[in-house]
Amino acid sequence: MALFSLREYPLAGKIVLLRVDFNVPLENGNVADNNRIKATLPTIHHLVEQGCTVILLTHLGKPGGKVVSSLRLDPVATELQQLLPDSQIIKLNDCIGKDIQDRIKKKKPPEIFLLENLRFYAQEEQNNPIFAHALASLAEMYVNDAFAVSHRQHASVDTITRFLPAFAGLLMEKEITYLSKALHPERPSIWLMGGAKLDKVDLLQQALRKADNVLIGGALAFPFLKAQGIPVGLSKCSSQSVEIVQKLLQHHPKKIILPVDFVVAESFSSRASAQVVTYNRIQHQQIALDLGPETIKLFKRYLRKGQTIVWNGPLGYFEWVKFSQATKEIGRFIGSLTATSIVGGGETAEAMRKFHLDHTFTHLSTGGGAALEFLAGKTLPGIAALERSYKKFRKIYR
Ligand code: 3PG
DSSP: OOOEEGGGSOOTTOEEEEEOOOOOOEETTEESOOHHHHHTHHHHHHHHHTTOEEEEEOOOSOOOSSOOGGGOSHHHHHHHHHHOTTSEEEEOSOSSSHHHHHHHHTOOTTEEEEOOOGGGSHHHHTTOHHHHHHHHTTOSEEEEOOGGGTTSOOTTTTGGGGTSOEEEOHHHHHHHHHHHHHHSOOSSEEEEEOOSOOOOHHHHHHHHHHOSEEEEOGGGHHHHHHTTTOOOTTSOOOHHHHHHHHHHHHHOTTTEEOOSEEEEESSSSTTSOEEEEETTOOOTTOEEEEEOHHHHHHHHHHHHHOSEEEEESOSSOTTSGGGOHHHHHHHHHHHHSOSEEEEOSHHHHHHHHHTTOGGGSSEEOSOSHHHHHHHTTOOOHHHHHHHHHHHHHHHHHO
16 A cells, blocks of 8 residues: 655645544543544654644534534643643634634644534535635645544545645554554454444454454354354344354354353343353343353463454443453453454444553554444545555655
C-alpha cells in the first residue's frame, strides 16, 4: 500500500487540515473516554514540531446535517487543551466560510484550531465536492489520522483528497501496519471472536481463511450451538445466523472451536445468581452470559500456540462482574504471551481498558466498524483516497 508518510516529507510551516476521529462519548457535557483523542497526539506533536498550523476536523455523533447544541465540540476542545498544555486550542463555531478563513489567516503559534462538528452539514455525509472544496481551501495539505471513520465515504475523508495532497497520519500508519499483520499473519494464527452482534459473517469468513483456529465466544456461540440442534435457552440467536453458521461448520469442522461450558443466569440482571453448565445443558429459562472455566482452559491451550492472535468481541457480558471472568482471564492470558496480539473492535478494547490490560497488547485499534471492515478485507474509502492522492501528487512531492 503506497501512501504519503508524514515522516518522509518536509512540512515546515505548512497549513495542515488534520482529519481526526474525536467521536468520543460525552457524559454531563464532558468527554467520558479520551482514548481516541490521545491516540492522535503523536501526529499533532509531529506537525507542531515542524512549525505547521494545525486545523483539526472531526465529526461527533449523528446530528443529521443540522446544528445540535449537545454535539458541539466545546467539551472536546477542553479535553484537548488539557492534553496539549503548550498549545492554545482555538475552537471555532463553524467549519467552513469566510469568518473561519479570516480567523485562520490571523493564526499565531502556539494556536491549534478545532473546527465545529462536520456533520452539522448534511454535505459531509453526502461526500459533497463543494463542501469538500470549502474545507480544502483552508489549508495547503491534508492528513488523515481518522482511521476509525475511514470506512465512511464522506467529504472530509474521501472527496477532500481530490483538492489537496493527502498524507497518512501516524495513527493511521500504525493502524494499517498492525491490522495488516492480522491479514498476513505469522503462523499459527488464532482468531478469537465474540461480542453480541451476530452480523459478522464477512469477518467470520475472513477468520476462517486467515486463521489456523477460530475460537468462538460471546453471543456468537449460540447460532453455532443451535445449528447442531443444541438448545440455547433465552440466549440471543436469530434463525438467519443459524443458517449461515451451519454452512461454516460444515466446511470447517476442525478449525472452529466452540465453548464447552457457560455461566448461565435465570434472568438478564447483574444480580441474577450464576451457575456453570456444560454447553448442552442450558435450560429453556436460562440465559448464558459468560464462558465457563473449562472453555477458558480450552481456549488458553489454543492461544498458547499462536504467533498471531486477533481478537474481536468480548467473550461474555463483561460489564457485570459476575459475567466478566472469561473476557478478563483470557485478556490477561493473551497479554502474558509473546505473540503479536491485535484487538479490533471498540467493545473489546473498552473491556481491556476496563481491566487495565490495554498496555499488554501489541495493538488495540481505535476503530470499531472501520477495524471490522479492514479485518474483513474490505477497502476502506479513506485509505483508497490516500492511495489515489499518492499516485496523483507524488511527482510534485518527490
Ligand atoms: C465510530 O465511532 O465508529 C466512527 O466515528 C464512525 O462513526 P459513525 O458510525 O457515526 O459513522
